[in-house]
Amino acid sequence: MSSTRRTFLKSSLGAATLFSLHPFVPAFLSGTANAAVNQKTNSDKVMVVLQLSGGNDGLNTVVPYADDEYARSRTTLRLSSTDVHKIDSYLGFHPEMKALSQLYQDGLLSIIQGVGYLNSNRDHAIAIRDWHTGRPHQASCQTGWFGRAIDHACHRDGIDLPGILVGNISPPLGINAEKAIVPSIRSIDELTLHLSNNVDQQSSVNGSISNSETDNPILDFLRQSKVNAFNKSKKIAAMAQSQKMNVEYPPFQLAHSLRTVAQLIRADVGIKMYYTELGGDGFGGFDNHASQRDNHAALLRQLSESVAAFMKDLQYDNILDNVLLITFSEFGRTVKENGRRGTGHGIAAPMLMAGGNVKGGLIGSHPSLTDLDNDALKFHTDFRQVYASILDQWLGLDSQVVLGGQYEPLNILKA
Amino acid sequence: MPVPTAALVSNSQMGKKSPTESHIQVDPQWAWKPYEPCAEQPWNLRWAGHLYRRAAFGATWKQLQQALADGPQKTADHLLRPQVDINGFDQELGEYESSAAKSESAEGIRAWWLRRMIQTPHPLLEKMTLFWHGHFALSNTSVKNAQLMYQYICLLRQNAMGSYESLFDGIAHNPAMLIALDSEKNRKAQPNENFALELLQAFGLGPSHFTENDVRETARAFTGWFVMKNQSRFIPREHDAGSKKILGEEGNFTSKDAIQTVLRQPAASRFVIRKLYRWFISEIEYPPDPLMAPLEESFAKDYDIEKLVSTMLRSNIFFSQTAYRKRIKSPVEFALGIIQGMEANVSTTKLGQDLAALGQNLYHPPTIKGWPGGRHWINSATLLSRCNLANALLSDKSLYGGKLSPLAIAKKHGFSKPDSTCKFLLDLYLQGDLDSEARESLLKRVPQSTEANDYSLELNQYAQQIFSLPEYQLV
Numbered sequence: 001m002s003s004t005r006r007t008f009l010k011s012s013l014g015a016a017t018l019f020s021l022h023p024f025v026p027a028f029l030s031g032t033a034n035a036a037v038n039q040k041t042n043s044d045k046v047m048v049v050l051q052l053s054g055g056n057d058g059l060n061t062v063v064p065y066a067d068d069e070y071a072r073s074r075t076t077l078r079l080s081s082t083d084v085h086k087i088d089s090y091l092g093f094h095p096e097m098k099a100l101s102q103l104y105q106d107g108l109l110s111i112i113q114g115v116g117y118l119n120s121n122r123d124h125a126i127a128i129r130d131w132h133t134g135r136p137h138q139a140s141c142q143t144g145w146f147g148r149a150i151d152h153a154c155h156r157d158g159i160d161l162p163g164i165l166v167g168n169i170s171p172p173l174g175i176n177a178e179k180a181i182v183p184s185i186r187s188i189d190e191l192t193l194h195l196s197n198n199v200d201q202q203s204s205v206n207g208s209i210s211n212s213e214t215d216n217p218i219l220d221f222l223r224q225s226k227v228n229a230f231n232k233s234k235k236i237a238a239m240a241q242s243q244k245m246n247v248e249y250p251p252f253q254l255a256h257s258l259r260t261v262a263q264l265i266r267a268d269v270g271i272k273m274y275y276t277e278l279g280g281d282g283f284g285g286f287d288n289h290a291s292q293r294d295n296h297a298a299l300l301r302q303l304s305e306s307v308a309a310f311m312k313d314l315q316y317d318n319i320l321d322n323v324l325l326i327t328f329s330e331f332g333r334t335v336k337e338n339g340r341r342g343t344g345h346g347i348a349a350p351m352l353m354a355g356g357n358v359k360g361g362l363i364g365s366h367p368s369l370t371d372l373d374n375d376a377l378k379f380h381t382d383f384r385q386v387y388a389s390i391l392d393q394w395l396g397l398d399s400q401v402v403l404g405g406q407y408e409p410l411n412i413l414k415a
Numbered sequence: 416m417p418v419p420t421a422a423l424v425s426n427s428q429m430g431k432k433s434p435t436e437s438h439i440q441v442d443p444q445w446a447w448k449p450y451e452p453c454a455e456q457p458w459n460l461r462w463a464g465h466l467y468r469r470a471a472f473g474a475t476w477k478q479l480q481q482a483l484a485d486g487p488q489k490t491a492d493h494l495l496r497p498q499v500d501i502n503g504f505d506q507e508l509g510e511y512e513s514s515a516a517k518s519e520s521a522e523g524i525r526a527w528w529l530r531r532m533i534q535t536p537h538p539l540l541e542k543m544t545l546f547w548h549g550h551f552a553l554s555n556t557s558v559k560n561a562q563l564m565y566q567y568i569c570l571l572r573q574n575a576m577g578s579y580e581s582l583f584d585g586i587a588h589n590p591a592m593l594i595a596l597d598s599e600k601n602r603k604a605q606p607n608e609n610f611a612l613e614l615l616q617a618f619g620l621g622p623s624h625f626t627e628n629d630v631r632e633t634a635r636a637f638t639g640w641f642v643m644k645n646q647s648r649f650i651p652r653e654h655d656a657g658s659k660k661i662l663g664e665e666g667n668f669t670s671k672d673a674i675q676t677v678l679r680q681p682a683a684s685r686f687v688i689r690k691l692y693r694w695f696i697s698e699i700e701y702p703p704d705p706l707m708a709p710l711e712e713s714f715a716k717d718y719d720i721e722k723l724v725s726t727m728l729r730s731n732i733f734f735s736q737t738a739y740r741k742r743i744k745s746p747v748e749f750a751l752g753i754i755q756g757m758e759a760n761v762s763t764t765k766l767g768q769d770l771a772a773l774g775q776n777l778y779h780p781p782t783i784k785g786w787p788g789g790r791h792w793i794n795s796a797t798l799l800s801r802c803n804l805a806n807a808l809l810s811d812k813s814l815y816g817g818k819l820s821p822l823a824i825a826k827k828h829g830f831s832k833p834d835s836t837c838k839f840l841l842d843l844y845l846q847g848d849l850d851s852e853a854r855e856s857l858l859k860r861v862p863q864s865t866e867a868n869d870y871s872l873e874l875n876q877y878a879q880q881i882f883s884l885p886e887y888q889l890v
Binding site for chain 2: 160192233
């Protein structure tokens with residue numbers, strides 16, 4: 001067969017039609033498979049965790065432009081009242097965050113201020129480990145809070161694939177689970193079936209699934225798993241090939257990842273937790289000890305425009321109410337500039353939370369710029385309060401199982 | 416006198432078993448006797464394939480045919496102690512591995528280990544090394560030192576079929592282990608209880624066979640051990656030489672004494688033998704106590720791993736329905752089985768990455784408890800990725816370069832017509848053991864194309880279908 005015809009067949013039929021279910025898939029298999037695909041344990045609620053790698057400068061993200069101390073401390077990096085997108089008479093968003101400022105005005109974004117933890121560490125590796133494990137100062141902890149939430153969802157609710165990482169970094173500790181295998185994907189294509197020979201329409205790979213239950217429970221389990229996996233692949237492939245474009249995403253890696261997340265949410269394959277990232281491997285792009293201004297501005301622009309496009313995309317399909325996106329970074333930065341037009345490692349910083357069901361507005365007070373801990377803002381909200389509130393109130397999981405402790409809930413979601 | 420096979424099949428309701436209950440009804444005496452083929456349980460391709468899946472990483476066609484001719488016991492002899500020189504192979508691979516380790520390439524040592532698994536004349540040794548990697552589960556995520564990780568795997572390999580006591584002792588003093596458990600400095604004034612806890616819980620006895628006091632006292636016995644310049648050193652003045660009480664025994668225990676005390680516990684043999692039962696025989700049910708008693712009794716006397724493995728692999732229960740296809744393949748077993756059958760070599764650097772994506776990142780088990788395995792290998796993403804890995808291995812457009820050819824391997828063994836080629840592939844990979852419906856469905860898909868290139872592609876697709884079968888995921 002000529003390659004042109006092959007290409008034609010491939011494009012006109014599409015992988016989705018090539019492995020449609022065998023017409024004689026037994027009821028006990030298709031039934032459970034459909035049940036698995038349509039898992040709606042507790043809710044359709046989805047969480048997206050967005051890691052800002054390197055220690056984001058919270059003070060130049062949500063800017064206390066009217067604070068004299070801010071202006072005094074940030075001799076070259078300061079942003080003035082005319083630069084920022086004003087939130088109120090004290091705070092404003094960084095100039096590159098116009099899109100998020102708009103979301104804020106629409107009540108789709110809230111800012112949890114002053115988040116950190118006791119005796120926090122200013123070393124990247126240790127601080128990020130603490131945020132990942134949710135068990136600060138426990139060097140021996142090998143699992144992440146996100147990974148444990150997945151194990152918990154698998155175990156308690158029997159969900160087969162509750163969470164994944166979508167992004168361009170090597171799998172962070174945060175997603176490591178003791179039991180579940182948490183996939184890391186860069187593109188949606190990795191969750192669809194690839195066939196050796198796309199020409200042969202007859203050869204449905206999963207055609208050969210037998211009709212009867214056997215005396216081998218793990219063989220039956222594998223048969224159900226296969227029907228389930230191929231069903232999901234089909235849904236995802238259809239979504240990936242759909243020409244439908246609600247919005248145009250900006251040309252950033254983060255936007256690409258979030259677009260993939262949106263497609264997977266729409267494909268409705270039961271994934272409740274997504275992990276993604278901005279800043280990259282190594283120390284991370286947010287770690288600006290020198291010449292911070294332009295680097296930071298570029299990253300915030302990527303953050304702002306990517307998240308806004310994602311929100312708009314979901315809103316278009318009326319599923320924004322089911323989605324909650326939260327950002328975190330391993331620490332904030334020092335209040336004072338360091339003489340090289342950069343900043344050092346700090347403590348407290350804001351977490352941004354976006355979605356159709358966030359309370360909106362400011363949560364908690366802005367930390368004082370004069371009552372400092374070794375030139376860093378003090379925290380008043382423990383980051384595990386945020387984790388716990390989302391796990392309990394949003395995902396319907398048990399935060400005590402996941403975090404190994406009880407944390408005072410925050411009032412961050414619409415009732 | 417063998418009992419009829421029917422008596423071996425678990426008698427509970429399918430799929431409703433709790434893993435804590437045991438439903439296996441087997442006479443322990445019979446179970447561990449060497450299997451002798453008989454009319455009810457004849458030696459055939461199916462059992463040869465079974466033995467090679469468990470004791471190796473799959474088989475070539477020639478190995479299966481040889482096993483058929485040799486019978487089960489002689490095949491087991493060969494797998495346990497191959498009558499070939501493995502030193503030359505070991506040395507050659509060792510050189511590559513050391514140089515990768517020296518350049519701190521975790522990816523490199525991972526790739527070389529996979530190469531070793533594929534090419535070794537003694538696959539059972541690698542299978543056991545992999546078992547111990549999952550039991551004494553150190554990760555380079557904690558150790559962050561490829562040389563130490565490589566030395567740790569070498570230690571596992573040296574003792575993989577030797578004495579469990581030597582293995583345990585070596586591991587407990589291994590620098591990578593001490594680093595992984597944050598125990599590089601075991602000062603007299605600050606015994607490391609986390610290290611002692613994992614020693615007892617993750618490695619020695621399993622949970623709940625010891626008290627907090629046992630942990631504290633074991634930690635005291637390990638004081639004096641330090642990691643200096645990547646080597647374990649004993650500093651006598653930092654050792655707490657006082658009396659300790661561990662697991663009911665009392666004395667001025669050193670770390671070595673502590674280990675011996677731990678291993679003397681019945682729970683110690685029990686813990687590791689049950690893990691090995693799950694590895695070699697079945698992960699469906701916990702085996703009943705009476706079944707395991709003879710093995711535990713014997714192992715507690717000599718800690719002889721090879722003898723234990725030999726008993727398991729030769730046994731009636733190993734060659735029974737209690738064991739047959741009662742394990743889910745790990746990603747390594749899945750991929751290497753495909754590669755072995757095709758008698759091919761592929762890039763193991765790429766393979767190491769792909770296996771990591773499937774959940775088995777060699778040198779990086781998820782936690783100190785190792786890979787949970789079994790059903791945990793499978794979710795809708797990993798199962799799909801297995802199908803996609805099979806596709807990539809077969810495709811000449813992937814980074815694997817199309818070195819695996821169903822067409823070529825069938826031809827090599829004298830099968831060239833479409834029908835016979837397909838039957839050959841089914842025999843090679845599943846020993847034809849597929850229920851009639853699945854078999855018919857596959858036979859309908861025998862390649863029809865008369866154009867050579869298309870025929871080859873269709874045959875690849877046929878092979879991919881085999882590797883995507885639920886049955887193929889079982890070992």
